[in-house]
Amino acid sequence: MSLEEKIALCSGASFWMTKAFPQYEIPALFLSDGPHGIRKQEGEADHLGLNASVQTTCFPTASLLGATWDEALLTEIGEALGREAIQEDVNVILGPGVNMKRSPLSGRNFEYFSEDPYLSGKLAASWIKGVQRTGTGVSVKHFAGNSQEAKRMSSDSLIDERALREYYLPAFEIAVKEAQPATVMCSYNKLNGTYASDHRELLTDILREEWGFTGAVITDWGAMNNRIEGFKAGLDLEMPGSKGAFDELVHQAVLSGQLSEANIDQSVLRILQLIERTANHPEKQGNAQQMYNQHHELARKAAQGGGVLLKNENSFLPLSKDQRLSVIGKLAEQPRYQGTGSSLVNPTQIYSFLDGLEQYGADFSFFAGYELEDAENEELLEAAIAGVEQDATVIVVIGLTEIYESEGFDRTTLSIPNNQIRLLSRLAETTGNVIAIMVGGSAVETPWMEKVRACLHMQLSGQAGGLAAADLLYGTVNPSGKLTETFPLRLSDVVNASYYGVDPKQVPYRESMFTGYRYFDKAGKNVAFPFGFGLSYTTFAYDQLQVERLKDNEFVVRLEVTNNGPSDGAEVVQLYVSRQTQGAYGPLKELKGFAKLFLTSGERQSVALQLDKRSFAFYDPDSRDWLVEQGEYKILLGSSSADIRLESSVHLEGITPEKSAVNEWYYTLEGIPSLKDFKSVYGDFKPFIMPGKGRFTVECSVFEMKDHSFIFKQFYKAIERVIAKSTTADGKPDYANVHFKMLMASASDNPIRTMALLSPGFLTFRRIQLLVDLANGHWIKGFRRFFTK
Ligand code: BGC
Numbered sequence: 001m002s003l004e005e006k007i008a009l010c011s012g013a014s015f016w017m018t019k020a021f022p023q024y025e026i027p028a029l030f031l032s033d034g035p036h037g038i039r040k041q042e043g044e045a046d047h048l049g050l051n052a053s054v055q056t057t058c059f060p061t062a063s064l065l066g067a068t069w070d071e072a073l074l075t076e077i078g079e080a081l082g083r084e085a086i087q088e089d090v091n092v093i094l095g096p097g098v099n100m101k102r103s104p105l106s107g108r109n110f111e112y113f114s115e116d117p118y119l120s121g122k123l124a125a126s127w128i129k130g131v132q133r134t135g136t137g138v139s140v141k142h143f144a145g146n147s148q149e150a151k152r153m154s155s156d157s158l159i160d161e162r163a164l165r166e167y168y169l170p171a172f173e174i175a176v177k178e179a180q181p182a183t184v185m186c187s188y189n190k191l192n193g194t195y196a197s198d199h200r201e202l203l204t205d206i207l208r209e210e211w212g213f214t215g216a217v218i219t220d221w222g223a224m225n226n227r228i229e230g231f232k233a234g235l236d237l238e239m240p241g242s243k244g245a246f247d248e249l250v251h252q253a254v255l256s257g258q259l260s261e262a263n264i265d266q267s268v269l270r271i272l273q274l275i276e277r278t279a280n281h282p283e284k285q286g287n288a289q290q291m292y293n294q295h296h297e298l299a300r301k302a303a304q305g306g307g308v309l310l311k312n313e314n315s316f317l318p319l320s321k322d323q324r325l326s327v328i329g330k331l332a333e334q335p336r337y338q339g340t341g342s343s344l345v346n347p348t349q350i351y352s353f354l355d356g357l358e359q360y361g362a363d364f365s366f367f368a369g370y371e372l373e374d375a376e377n378e379e380l381l382e383a384a385i386a387g388v389e390q391d392a393t394v395i396v397v398i399g400l401t402e403i404y405e406s407e408g409f410d411r412t413t414l415s416i417p418n419n420q421i422r423l424l425s426r427l428a429e430t431t432g433n434v435i436a437i438m439v440g441g442s443a444v445e446t447p448w449m450e451k452v453r454a455c456l457h458m459q460l461s462g463q464a465g466g467l468a469a470a471d472l473l474y475g476t477v478n479p480s481g482k483l484t485e486t487f488p489l490r491l492s493d494v495v496n497a498s499y500y501g502v503d504p505k506q507v508p509y510r511e512s513m514f515t516g517y518r519y520f521d522k523a524g525k526n527v528a529f530p531f532g533f534g535l536s537y538t539t540f541a542y543d544q545l546q547v548e549r550l551k552d553n554e555f556v557v558r559l560e561v562t563n564n565g566p567s568d569g570a571e572v573v574q575l576y577v578s579r580q581t582q583g584a585y586g587p588l589k590e591l592k593g594f595a596k597l598f599l600t601s602g603e604r605q606s607v608a609l610q611l612d613k614r615s616f617a618f619y620d621p622d623s624r625d626w627l628v629e630q631g632e633y634k635i636l637l638g639s640s641s642a643d644i645r646l647e648s649s650v651h652l653e654g655i656t657p658e659k660s661a662v663n664e665w666y667y668t669l670e671g672i673p674s675l676k677d678f679k680s681v682y683g684d685f686k687p688f689i690m691p692g693k694g695r696f697t698v699e700c701s702v703f704e705m706k707d708h709s710f711i712f713k714q715f716y717k718a719i720e721r722v723i724a725k726s727t728t729a730d731g732k733p734d735y736a737n738v739h740f741k742m743l744m745a746s747a748s749d750n751p752i753r754t755m756a757l758l759s760p761g762f763l764t765f766r767r768i769q770l771l772v773d774l775a776n777g778h779w780i781k782g783f784r785r786f787f788t789k
Contacts, residue, residue, distance in 0.1 A: 013028060014240065015041075016045055018271070029275060029278060034345060036058065036061045037056045037338075040088040054088060057299055059302055061460040062112055064307075066119065067481040069123075069596050073302060074127040075129055080294075081093060083285060096141075097112050097142065099144075099147055099171075100171065102515050103496055107411060116591050129179050138183070139218060142220055145157035156190035157509060158509060184207060188220050195223075200233040215270070215274065218236065218239055221342075228249065228253045245757065301468075307459075307468060307469065308482060309454070311453070319473050321361075323393050325393055326365050327354065328427070329420070337439075341407025356469055370419040374403070374417040375419065376418075376422070385426050394431055394434045396436050398423075398436055405441055405442055406738050408742035409741060414443065414445040414491045432453070443488065480534065480571065483532060485516060486529070495519045496511050498672055508685075517530060521588045527642075532640035542559055547648045552653060557593065557637070563599035569599065570596055574593075575637055585666040629652075629655055666680075697772065701748060702715050702748045705752075705775055712775055720733045727739040
């Protein structure tokens with residue numbers, strides 16, 4: 001291939017496809033979102049879930065799949081997705097997403113498995129193995145340090161080395177080491193000052209050299225910052241491809257010696273290997289309809305496995321079949337079963353909770369009770385209250401509506417909509433028999449919990465979620481889901497609540513690795529529902545703990561679990577390691593093993609879990625190595641992070657524990673970590689200063705420049721008009737409309753240069769630069785630059 005051809009191969013041909021070179025028998029690949037289904041777009045393409053896609057199975061989103069803690073199930077779902085990809089001629093599925101839930105406010109938490117990196121990594125690896133078994137490839141995303149939506153294309157995540165290695169990277173590491181994903185997708189943001197697309201340490205030193213990744217690295221859509229630096233960093237494929245916007249620059253860089261052709265050859269080879277690995281799909285299944293029907297059943301099984309029973313006062317649940325029900329809540333009729341954005345799937349079938357009840361022949365009345373928009377509607381509310389029958393059990397379906405969580409923007413509250421809380425209060429005054437079914441893809445505050453007798457959290461449960469919720473309520477299936485993120489009592493209890501999202505352009509991760517249960521545990525703060533929590537209709541007893549040393553730092557932990565309750569069910573056994581030494585700072589305990597067991601009533605099963613050096617080690621930034629401190633380590637086995645049933649301890653040889661020279665906060669977690677505290681773990685850094693008029697660059701967004709520049713004010717208004725036209729009913733800007741809000745964030749608050757990548761056409765790099773020059777008032781310089789090659 002000529003140099004031009006090789007450069008051309010390294011960027012996409014169209015929104016979803018790579019380039020074909022028939023003269024060399026190189027076929028094109030089709031890449032497609034999910035990842036909880038296949039979002040194959042045959043018509044107009046977009047990366048935010050706006051235009052149509054073909055009908056495929058909509059499985060529950062990752063937050064629910066995480067709550068199953070079921071590796072075998074995730075492999076099964078992965079395989080099903082792989083088969084659907086084959087059916088739709090898709091070669092690579094853009095997922096799974098394994099970013100850490102640094103804050104419950106992050107708008108995209110529903111697309112991620114957990115606040116725990118070990119659990120996320122293990123589940124991702126299981127899912128990937130399933131997909132790749134079919135010959136379809138995956139793209140683990142978004143690598144790395146992307147835990148917010150605000151300014152996601154330009155924010156700079158400042159993460160200290162230990163937090164990075166021990167908390168933000170391990171999910172990727174486990175997925176890479178255990179499942180060798182075909183591709184890894186770099187994130188949009190900067191990590192410690194360098195865009196992920198240009199980050200050699202991340203994409204080559206860590207990913208390939210340390211972890212042994214052999215696949216291709218691709219950009220997130222429009223994430224390419226500097227293509228020349230990208231090649232040097234090990235970024236192979238630029239998507240969607242920017243219609244060759246970078247090609248000439250790269251060509252010149254090779255000719256001038258600024259970039260070695262060997263860098264390009266390396267990426268070309270990796271892309272060819274990717275093509276070789278994923279282009280030749282096996283034969284399609286004979287009967288697609290039959291396959292989709294089977295996958296619908298699998299989606300139901302997944303939703304059953306991830307529904308979390310949060311409360312069940314005096315065994316109020318399960319329901320009996322002849323119980324008369326009053327069902328209230330618009331969400332019972334109009335299900336919210338997946339999240340907004342690039343992961344949006346067009347389901348093959350869809351069942352609401354009311355459909356689920358009908359399947360059981362339930363005797364019920366229904367009242368909407370509230371509107372999905374967060375507005376009071378007295379009529380709906382009063383009709384629901386008046387409709388509650390004397391002896392009926394009330395089931396109220398509540399939770400986050402679309403506008404509350406989405407790709408593209410973060411949440412600002414952990415509350416469910418006010419109109420629903422009001423409904424709950426009124427119901428509680430009317431009857432004592434209320435069961436709540438909750439939907440939503442991330443943690444919420446639950447101060448209303450005392451008003452209900454039972455609560456089943458169904459998250460975003462996919463196309464069969466309505467059926468699964470009924471299965472769980474009637475006890476056809478026993479709930480076994482466990483939370484994979486802590487539910488705090490209130491937002492202000494979250495360690496980073498006071499600074500998360502406040503200044504999204506440069507984000508010091510002040511709390512280091514102390515998020516989720518790693519924070520709450522050590523800070524001694526009560527929570528509403530701890531990590532790993534979930535009730536069952538049966539009970540489990542743990543005994544016979546034995547810890548056997550295999551080698552110095554390797555152990556096998558054995559125990560017996562008995563279902564000593566009245567019904568069949570599943571338990572998630574969780575293994576935490578708690579370092580007792582007083583050297584390097586760290587969490588009180590961390591998840592290092594788990595197993596999901598299915599036990600009939602009365603059945604007893606043995607469990608064996610392995611621990612190795614990494615289960616005990618911390619990352620030492622000085623030696624750039626994983627070290628173990630000499631001393632005691634507790635081995636804790638429990639049914640949740642707060643319900644430890646068995647305990648043992650082991651002694652490990654290692655380095656002598658020595659306290660790190662960092663501020664006390666990282667040892668005590670008292671109060672809120674200050675910037676000064678953070679600098680003691682991170683080192684010094686230059687604060688970001690937003691450039692003002694005269695100093696704007698193509699790194700600034702239209703939103704950032706609009707109040708200082710007439711040109712960008714007009715530009716902003718034009719974007720608003722165009723987006724409103726395609727998203728709102730009356731064609732006027734409406735920030736309460738989720739699609740409008742998401743698109744505005746995406747179109748107006750990203751570095752303006754990304755417009756040349758995502759909407760190539762009129763907005764070329766050259767024209768964008770001219771606009772910025774004009775906004776700076778540099779007319780002569782701007783036009784001179786514009787007309788100079
Ligand atoms: C998202 C990715 C997605 C891509 C393609 C981006 O905006 O961040 O997760 O795979 O679009 O739709």
